[in-house]
Amino acid sequence: MVAGPGPGALDYPRGTVFQDLGDEGEGLDLKRYLAILLYRKWLLIFAVLLALIAGLFYTVREPPVYRATATVQATPPSGNQFGFTDLSAVASARNFTGDQLELLRSSVLAERAAQTLSLDLAPETKTDDAKPTFFDELQQQLTQWWHARQGRVEPTALDEQRDRLLDDPLASNQAAVAARIRSSLVATPVRDTNLIQLSMEGSDPRAITAMLNAVAKAFVNFQTERRSDDATSTQTFYEQQIEWTRVQLEDAERQLTAYARSKDLVHVDNLLEYSQSEYGALRDRLGEAERNLFQAEAKMRAMNEIDAQGSSDFLGSEVIQSLKTRRGELLDEYQRKLEVFLPDYPAMVQLRSQIEAIDGQIAAEVDSISRSLRIEYETSLKERQLLADRAEEARLELLKLRDETVDYNALARSRDTLQAMYNGLLSRVTEAELVSGIVQDNIRIVDLATVPVKPFKPDLNKNLMVSAFLGLVLGVLLILLLEHLDDSYKSNDEVEKETGRPVLGSLPFIDTSTGVQSSANLALSVANDPKGPLAEASRSLRTSLMFSTAEGAPRVLHFTSASPGEGKSFSCVSVAASFTQSGSTVLCIDCDLRNPSLHGIFDLPNDVGLTNYLAAEISPAEIAQATSVDGLFLISSGPMPPNPVELLSSGKMMNLLKLAAERFDYVLIDGPPVIGLADALVLSRMAGASLLVINTAKNTRTMVKESLKRLRGSQARIIGVVLQKVGQPGGRGYGYGYGYGYGYRYQYQYLYGYGQDHNERPPV
Missing domain, CATH: 3.40.50.300 (P-loop containing nucleotide triphosphate hydrolases)
Structure with a gap:
């Protein structure tokens, strides 16, 4: 049985709690990774050296490759030679360079370039593009050995070449050149310019230079021929359109004249304008008459509301106003004297007679004004009715005239449109005859290719740099893998984190x-x-x-x-x-x-x-x-x-x-x-x-x-x-x-127990 607490408990209390260090964060420790790389530096150096040797071997085995370059200019056209704005060209101006790049890569242009060449094909154009590598030769030998075991005989490259030449040497030659051009030609647009750089790679510098220049010339000639064909077809089209437009214009003139004669329309534009102005004037006069009638009617309604005393201040008559003033004075005098005299007094009777006379004069004046207002109202009413009848007649006449001129105007517009088209076509054809010999120079060769002197591949420095980089990357990855698989402790921090002590x-x-x-x-x-x-x-x-x-x-x-x-x-x-x-x-x-x-x-x-x-x-x-x-x-x-x-x-x-x-x-x-x-x-x-x-x-x-x-x-x-x-x-x-350096001098003779001879003591 296991014993209880030992004597150390007196010195080391069981209640003591030790600090658990735990993890302090798993950040990216650059110093730790640098130490790992330094510890396994020989593995890293070996990986880099091995990659450099492989890169050097690859560079030595790789055949030399030359590159020829040429430059052409392809400017989007601003219009055609006949002065018309080429809407399709404007709409596709952004795609013009892309169209030219596809044309350069087309089989049609490659065949045109091949036809202009008179070459005895170099071995690279007759068979493969480059000399077979060691691995290609090894694969070919293994394939021939396997087919020999199967009882099959593979034709050699010389047999295939002889068969092609026996069939059609010239056609085979041109087809091979065209295929070579399409597979090797690289067209790259120069940024922010209208230039296109052409390049071709191969092991024969003279052959690739000749093929590249043939492509550039074929590109320019193809564009020139296409523009010439476009000009001829366009001029023919315009001539056909002129003849058709002339016939249509004559027919439109005849239809317009016949219609005007049938409707008795002479100076249609002036007649319609006169009718419109007359109808407008009548509408204005009718409006004025309606306003006068309204005013007269208002005065009549006000006249009917006058009281019996002739209170008609709204009339504004000076006679009535003076009479009313005199009547007021007499009435005031009558009231003052009434305080002294009796109503039957002669002076009082006289004053009443004067007041009654003035009232009669006011009534007569009001009646006269009423009759004049009634006459004014009746006159305004008759004038308004007369103008309304005349305006209605003018409106009906204008509508009738407009109905009759609708077809006339349609025929006139058709005639005017055809006349404008005819005049424009005549002008364009005249201009075309003057500029038919002018050819736009928007496609031209800037630089022809020259025979390259030095190969650009293989690049020893570049290959070694890439090899060293790959070796460095692979070495680092291998070191990190080994470090991940290594289960030992590598620092005090790791021990403390793992053990918590x-x-x-x-x-x-x-x-x-x-x-x-x-x-x-x-x-x-x-x-x-x-x-x-x-x-x-x-x-x-x-x-x-x-x-x-x-x-x-x-x-x-x-x-x-x-x-x-x-x-x-x-x-x-x-x-x-x-x-x-x-x-x-x-x-x-x-x-x-x-x-x-x-x-x-x-x-x-x-x-x-x-x-x-x-x-x-x-x-x-x-x-x-x-x-x-x-x-x-x-x-x-x-x-x-x-x-x-x-x-x-x-x-x-x-x-x-x-x-x-x-x-x-x-x-x-x-x-x-x-x-x-x-x-x-x-x-x-x-x-x-x-x-x-x-x-x-x-x-x-x-x-x-x-x-x-x-x-x-x-x-x-x-x-x-x-x-x-x-x-x-x-x-x-x-x-x-x-x-x-210290270690055990003795080896354990057991796994989970002790040795067979329990009395045997290990040597000292």
Whole structure:
């Protein structure tokens, strides 16, 4: 059974929570990738060199290729030679250059160019375009061998050439040249100009130059012939149109004259204009009469509303106004005298007579005005009716005249249109006769091709640059692939992110293959050589342990690793020697009962040790041995037992750790590996803290993760990680420029148990 909390619990509380570093973000670390490339630089150099060799071989094997160039100008036409605006040309001006490019690539132009050439075809135009490469020859040989096995006989290229020449040598020659032109000609428009650059590639510079110039000349001649044919067909068309228009115009004149005679229409335009003006004048007079009638009618209505006293101020008559004024004066005088005299008084009677006379005069004046208003109203009414009748007659006459002139105007417009067409055609034909000999020069040759002197392919510099670039890219991709497949740790950050524990120290790799220093002496070099690199690294690890917990370094510290041979025993001895340099007393206990090694490092006997104490009645003082390092003591493993796990999980082991913690300042346990064994899990449970030793050149992430999983499952307190053999060949990173060479001197003789001979002790 697994023991409970060990003595280390007094020094390292179980409630202590370690910081889980976790991931700090997965950004693009350029320095990391640069370090990867530098580490695998020889693979990158090999890939680039291999690509350069392949590029050089390809360049040497590739036949030389020449390029001939010519330039033609193709300006969109602004119009035709007859002065008409060519609407189709204007609409397709943006596509003009594209049309010319397609014409240059057409089979018609290639055949025209081939007909103008008188060439004895070079081998490239008779057979293939270039000399067959090594791979082409190899493929041809394999094909002939396979067909020979099948009983088939393939005709040779010479036989095919002879058959073509026997059929029709001239036609075959021209067809081959035309096919060669179409396959090799490249037409490229020059940006922001009307120029087109023609180019042709091939292994015979004279042949491609002759073919390219023939294409340029055939292009210009074809355009000239087409324009001449267009001019002839256009002139013929216009002459036919003139004759047709003349016949139509004469017929329209006859129809117009006959219609005017039948309708008795003379000066139709003046008559219609006169009728329209007369009708307009009558409408104006009718409107004026209606306004006068309205005013007269209004006065009549107002007259009918006059009261009996003749109150007709609206009439504005001066006579009535003066009479009303006189009547008012007399009435005022009558009222004043009425206060003094009686109504029958003669003076009063006279005043009443005068007032009555004035009233009669006012009534007579009003009656006269009423009669004049009635006469005015009746006159306006008669005038309005007369003008309305005349306007209606004029309107009907105008409508009739318009109906009669509709057909006349249609015939007149037809005649005028035909007359304009006829006059225009006559003018164009006259102009055509003057410019029929003029040819527009919108298609012309700017530069003819000259025979190229130097080949443009293969380009050695370009091929080597491309090869180097491809080799560099492939090399980088291969390095990244290998890096992705590499399961080892490459930096402290990776270890901390994967394990979730800090890296407390890194012990460098020091080579012992030269025999200058043995592995055992190297382990004690921390004490023997305090200024050496290993001593410096050990002191740095000791300092990290001092700050690993709030109480300082754990007093009972367990060293373990994922697999054997990672240097955990060496790390244990180095840390122990470093602690003694600060004046502390340290006890190292070799708990790797299956493969002990501490007694060999200190050159001490292993006849009596930990197994004797755990299996028999013996005191700890009898198994503890002083070492050559002051303040450092060792309890070796003792004889190999048949049941290491049972011994380590016993209560005596717990008591031993308690006694050791009381006697010594620090107790360091050198435990067995974690993978495949339960010993390390038992010890990690008893110890106050555990350190996981990782060999940077040997261990993989999978092994470390599995070890951490097993340790955490046993509730081990892992305070950190120690990186061992940093800088060893086969590993990289971690920033050390020195190393050391130490490893197990013995091989494990078991996978999940122990050796067959349990009494056999490994040699020291």
